[in-house]
Amino acid sequence: MAKQQVKSGDNVTRxxxxxxxxxxxxxxxxxxxxxxxxxxxxSLAALGGMKLKPAVTSTVDPDNGSxxxxxxxxxxxxxxxxxxxxxxxxxxxxxxxxxIDTLVREKKATVRFxxxxxxxxxxxxxxxxxxxAADEGQYLDFHxxxxxVQSPLENxxxxxxxxxxxxxxxxxxxxxxxTKCVNDGEKVDVVKANYDSMSKFGVQGTPTVFINGKLWERxxxxxDLGEFSAAVEAN
Amino acid sequence: MxxxxxxxxxxxxxxxxxxxxxxxxVAGGLKVFKPTESANAVAxxxxxxxxxxxxxxxxxxxxxxxxxxLLILGFMVRPAAVLSGLIMxxxxxxxxxxxxxxxxxxxxxxxxxxxxxxxxxxEVRMNYFIEIMRDLGLALAALYLxxxxxxxxxxxxxxxxxxx
Numbered sequence: 001m002a003k004q005q006v007k008s009g010d011n012v013t014r015x016x017x018x019x020x021x022x023x024x025x026x027x028x029x030x031x032x033x034x035x036x037x038x039x040x041x042x043s044l045a046a047l048g049g050m051k052l053k054p055a056v057t058s059t060v061d062p063d064n065g066s067x068x069x070x071x072x073x074x075x076x077x078x079x080x081x082x083x084x085x086x087x088x089x090x091x092x093x094x095x096x097x098x099x100i101d102t103l104v105r106e107k108k109a110t111v112r113f114x115x116x117x118x119x120x121x122x123x124x125x126x127x128x129x130x131x132x133a134a135d136e137g138q139y140l141d142f143h144x145x146x147x148x149v150q151s152p153l154e155n156x157x158x159x160x161x162x163x164x165x166x167x168x169x170x171x172x173x174x175x176x177x178x179t180k181c182v183n184d185g186e187k188v189d190v191v192k193a194n195y196d197s198m199s200k201f202g203v204q205g206t207p208t209v210f211i212n213g214k215l216w217e218r219x220x221x222x223x224d225l226g227e228f229s230a231a232v233e234a235n
Numbered sequence: 236m237x238x239x240x241x242x243x244x245x246x247x248x249x250x251x252x253x254x255x256x257x258x259x260x261v262a263g264g265l266k267v268f269k270p271t272e273s274a275n276a277v278a279x280x281x282x283x284x285x286x287x288x289x290x291x292x293x294x295x296x297x298x299x300x301x302x303x304x305l306l307i308l309g310f311m312v313r314p315a316a317v318l319s320g321l322i323m324x325x326x327x328x329x330x331x332x333x334x335x336x337x338x339x340x341x342x343x344x345x346x347x348x349x350x351x352x353x354x355x356x357x358e359v360r361m362n363y364f365i366e367i368m369r370d371l372g373l374a375l376a377a378l379y380l381x382x383x384x385x386x387x388x389x390x391x392x393x394x395x396x397x398x399x
């Protein structure tokens with residue numbers, strides 16, 4: 001095919017245009033990154049207002065996918081499968097977090113938290129830190145704090161060990177043991193056991209909830225507290 | 236065929252520019268102020284290291300807008316066409332790759348993006364096919380513009396032809 005000829009002599013214009021396009025792209029990238037960091041830092045600062053509630057001890061149950069278990073042995077059992085980075089899990093937490101917290105603290109149900117980590121490195125780190133917090137009896141509050149600061153961008157670099165320790169500090173977990181546990185990744189084996197148990201329990205995504213072993217499926221478009229609490233109390 | 240092309244080339248070039256440029260402008264414009272969504276969408280393809288994927292997610296919408304504008308205005312059409320053709324080839328490769336790996340994601344082409352739950356599997360695979368066909372069409376438009384960048388309503392004009 002005969003190519004159309006390019007006008008010669010406008011090389012300067014060409015380079016100016018290329019430079020302008022690059023400038024626009026670079027400026028866009030810069031502002032996008034800045035706004036991302038600002039959001040993350042603001043959410044972390046907002047944690048300062050959170051007060052640590054009394055410690056609640058939990059166990060890790062190897063027979064149930066190494067989940068974090070509260071109130072083992074009650075007739076009502078709720079299994080919650082979550083990945084700390086999953087955005088829908090944040091919606092779930094926003095809607096039902098307080099209610100589930102109450103169920104645990106008032107010993108109304110056995111609650112098993114399966115802390116998954118299929119969304120990447122930062123999920124593994126956050127899951128590890130969650131098990132560290134559980135050793136301190138503070139899983140419930142640490143879990144709540146994680147979702148409060150969850151970055152909309154997965155694996156953005158925000159949930160470094162440093163940030164996870166800082167989240168602990170903000171809500172009042174200050175022990176050397178916690179810091180060491182997070183930094184050394186002491187719980188990665190348990191974290192992996194949680195992840196590996198997904199297929200055994202037929203869990204394909206998050207959040208997945210079983211009430212007394214039965215998969216809970218919502219009918220309302222959003223997480224409706226009335227619907228969920230009715231399902232919990234019915235069984 | 237060649238005669239027909241000679242006759243209608245300025246109009247075809249204009250249509251190709253508006254189609255390709257319009258799609259790029261809209262696609263970029265819808266994502267440009269949702270950088271987080273865009274970065275997540277690129278990362279969801281799991282083709283690149285996360286940090287690099289995020290960076291591309293931030294840059295791509297702006298690049299699409301810039302190329303789209305150049306094409307619509309008819310300025311630097313040939314380089315813009317080359318670039319958009321390359322981008323389309325990359326898009327086709329990326330979608331084919333997630334399809335082949337059996338992943339279920341939203342392409343994030345016009346915003347959105349990320350994983351889709353398995354209950355929508357057949358719909359998602361149909362979308363992959365449609366998206367590849369669409370990008371193939373756009374790549375052909377880019378190819379045409381490489382050969383015939385100058386047409387109607389263009390800032391840049393063709394150099395007076397020396398032979399013909």
